[in-house]
Amino acid sequence: MKKLFFAVILCLFFHVNFASALTFNVTFDSSVMASTNAAQITNAFTTVTQSFSDLFTNAATIRITVYWGPVGPFTSGIGLGRSQFVLVGPASYSQITNALRTHRASAADTNSVASLPATDPTGSENWLVAFPEARVLGFVSANDPTEDGEIGFATNLNYTFDPNNRSVPGKFDFIGVAQHELSEIMGRNTTQLDPSFGFVPYDLFRFTNSGARNFDPDATNAYFSVDNGVTALKLFYTNQFMGDIQDWKSSAVPDAFDAFVSAGHINPMSTVDITSMYVLGYNGPHPLAPPRLFATKTNGNVQVRFVNSPGVTFTVLATTNIAVPEANWTVLGSATESPAGQFTFTDTTATNGARFYSVRSP
Secondary structure, X not given: OOEXXXXXEOOOOEEEEOOOOXXXXXXXXXXXXXXXXXXXXXXXXXXXXXXXXXXXXXXXXXXXXXXXXXXXXXOOOOOOEEEEEOEEEEEXXXXXXXHHHHOOOOHHHHHHHHOOOOOOOOOOOOEEEEHHHHHHHOOOOOOOXXXXXXXXXXXXXXXXXXXXXXXXXXXXXXXXXXXXXXXXXXXXXXXOOOOOOOEOHHHHHEEEEOOEEOOOOOOOOOEEOOOOOOXXXXXXXXXXXXXXXXXXXXXXXXXOOEOOOOOOOOOOOOHHHHXXXXXXXXXXXXXXXXXXXXXXXXXXXXXXEEEXXXXXXXXXXXXXXXXXXXXXXXXXXXXXXXXXOEEEEEEOOOOOOEEEEEEXXX
């Protein structure tokens, strides 16, 4: 079991940086900057890109332009959020699967590629890859200057932009909507399973039964799975004429990747959402090696924060003497994960002086 150690001299700021290689180059269209909410929009969208940088460590730069309202590429209208993206191809099935195998880095994507058929299950040999995914899989240069996509937001709706207050009656969770659209540009998309146009890697993880991949856009029981269909992690949306069939079928538990969302609810990225990005080639931080780790003192309390692989349980310990054996350190409690992959713990027992913290799993 590996452990993380760091110290906080109370009343001083302590910050350790680890490389987080996935970066975003965002251009805000004049429609955004002319909005009365320009500062809130840009700050909230930056929060979204930072959350993706914290979660995924691939060495690539993704270029996005953000629009506000039915302008630019979205003049035909926007329901809530809308994305437009670039696809690279065609590529062969073997090129796609070899790239996915080369870039596996978690249990989820290792299992998912292990069950991929030896021959193209679609029979088309016509595969396309979203430009950001092509960057991380090595089909194009990680720093190619091509713009990866555009995102637009409807202006006839009310949003909550505050990352600390995302559930506001009558308002849509802007951060959840932005995460949804950004993930589509990054490869969580489909061509509506149209053989004449081609398939994308995400289509490979669509099942209707154990061992039964399904490429029928009208299938009503299709689900996302990373273990050859044995476990249904999320049901896909089923009406290709009313929405995106790569989105999740909405349920009682709101999710950023749901096909439809309601106002007044936070729509967080779930661990399944992050897993869906893992299987596309995006790599998360290695467990117990968080890319960001820091602690600050506020109102007499020390808050410890770090980023790590989603779903991992962490215990926080402390001591005022680093020479003391760890068995004698004080167990403070478990870190809280919210949103996925971002952990916090507030130490209400800290006093002035040096205090050392250990973060371990479990």
